[in-house]
Amino acid sequence: MRRPLAPLAPAAPATAEELRLPPSGPGWRVGLFGGSFDPPHEGHLLVAETVLQRLRLDRLWWMVTPGNPLKDHGRLRPLAERLRLSQDLCDDPRIVVTGFEASWRVRYSADTVLMLRRRRPTTQFVWVMGADSLASFHRWQDWRRIASAMPIAVVDRPGSTLSLLSSPAARALKPHRLLERDAARLAQADPPAWVFLHGPRSAQSSTRLRALAEPTS
Ligand SMILES: Nc1ncnc2c1ncn2[C@@H]1O[C@H](COP(=O)(O)OP(=O)(O)OP(=O)(O)O)[C@@H](O)[C@H]1O
Numbered sequence: 001m002r003r004p005l006a007p008l009a010p011a012a013p014a015t016a017e018e019l020r021l022p023p024s025g026p027g028w029r030v031g032l033f034g035g036s037f038d039p040p041h042e043g044h045l046l047v048a049e050t051v052l053q054r055l056r057l058d059r060l061w062w063m064v065t066p067g068n069p070l071k072d073h074g075r076l077r078p079l080a081e082r083l084r085l086s087q088d089l090c091d092d093p094r095i096v097v098t099g100f101e102a103s104w105r106v107r108y109s110a111d112t113v114l115m116l117r118r119r120r121p122t123t124q125f126v127w128v129m130g131a132d133s134l135a136s137f138h139r140w141q142d143w144r145r146i147a148s149a150m151p152i153a154v155v156d157r158p159g160s161t162l163s164l165l166s167s168p169a170a171r172a173l174k175p176h177r178l179l180e181r182d183a184a185r186l187a188q189a190d191p192p193a194w195v196f197l198h199g200p201r202s203a204q205s206s207t208r209l210r211a212l213a214e215p216t217s
Pocket residue numbers: 034035036037038043044047128129130131132133155156157158202203204205206207208
């Protein structure tokens with residue numbers, strides 16, 4: 001029988017600092033990397049470092065979601081714990097771990113994107129996701145509005161390349177795909193615009209780590 005996951009550390013509530021909108025300046029290039037991060041792992045870190053380098057970003061906001069609207073949250077670790085685990089993993093000062101979506105009570109990424117565009121009109125945002133997320137992007141609320149609001153960077157993930165390229169969103173966005181060698185100008189491109197980045201990959205997943213943390217007996 002499977003035992004419930006034990007928290008790795010006692011989760012004090014998220015602090016005001018963790019829940020506030022991070023700073024950004026005019027013209028900054030900021031990647032928005034949303035995830036459940038339950039738990040965070042080196043595959044996430046690889047995505048963050050890949051886009052920071054290839055898109056020449058000033059910051060990467062590691063947005064720990066209060067809950068993916070398409071997933072069951074029954075066994076999701078508390079937000080505060082996922083924030084702490086993410087902070088422990090990330091020591092690059094350009095990566096900012098934040099739970100601001102929770103304090104904004106935002107459920108859908110389309111709302112996050114539109115609110116950020118309104119609040120920070122001079123910041124150059126790029127939405128960042130792994131290849132498996134683009135493969136199911138057509139199931140997200142208002143996904144076309146997200147793609148029309150800001151450029152998207154997709155980072156390859158083992159096992160997801162083929163499903164991505166045949167997915168409804170990738171097919172619809174095909175005419176707007178930039179060559180990988182032009183990734184450094186994605187942040188300034190008029191949306192819809194996206195790039196598929198290849199490079200070092202990690203097969204790690206949170207599902208696997210949860211399974212390892214939960215021995216059968
Ligand atoms: N190994 C990886 N390589 C590339 N992208 C990844 C990898 N792991 C996660 N991602 C991306 O990171 C973002 C957050 O993913 P998430 O927190 O759901 O991790 P996960 O490992 O996919 O979790 P789970 O196994 O619970 O679905 C998503 O855009 C996902 O595509």
